[in-house]
């Protein structure tokens with residue numbers, strides 16, 4: 001049985017749940033973001049506006065979960081990377097993990113800043129959140145670009161990270177992926 005907290009060899013149940021739930025949420029938000037942005041911008045498009053509202057609400061939920069995840073990460077031991085890994089791969093793996101944490105905060109915060117600059121309110125569970133910055137059209141356009149490129153960076157890192165995990169599991173046949181799967185005994 002996987003315990004709640006991490007050990008030197010395995011992620012605990014809380015870290016595993018946060019990892020896979022957030023992976024699904026962030027991939028979903030990215031797909032939704034790309035899809036809704038591509039919808040034409042003509043007149044009042046009910047579908048586009050509804051999807052943007054969902055995207056914003058789930059994005060703020062992801063920000064809350066990123067805080068919980070960071071707190072859990074700081075307060076837990078970190079399972080070691082497989083010993084046979086060359087040093088450069090260990091550095092790249094930890095760097096990608098660090099970039100994920102940065103993106104988990106930068107993406108929702110840039111989205112919130114963007115909405116604030118456009119004076120379009122952000123709601124979560126029906127509660128309106130305060131604007132982070134005053135209305136400014138130039139900053140709004142700039143933040144659209146920032147948010148978009150952060151999203152593209154997330155897609156790149158996911159492909160790299162998932163590709164590496166699958167390579168470890170199916171080609172190197174080591175414990176990298178099993179470490180973050182529920183119920184595996186190491």
Ligand code: HEM
Nearest residue numbers: 022023026027073081097100101158162165166176177180
């Ligand atoms: C949005 C998608 C994802 C994000 C943001 C993400 C983020 C992370 C982060 C930050 C860690 C380090 C553990 C920690 O510090 O909490 C990690 C570990 C890991 N992830 Fe992901 N992940 C994602 C998707 C995936 C997918 C799709 C796979 C597999 C196909 C995967 C496989 C792994 C593995 C195997 C580890 C353990 C690495 C080790 O410690 O040796 N992840 N992930």
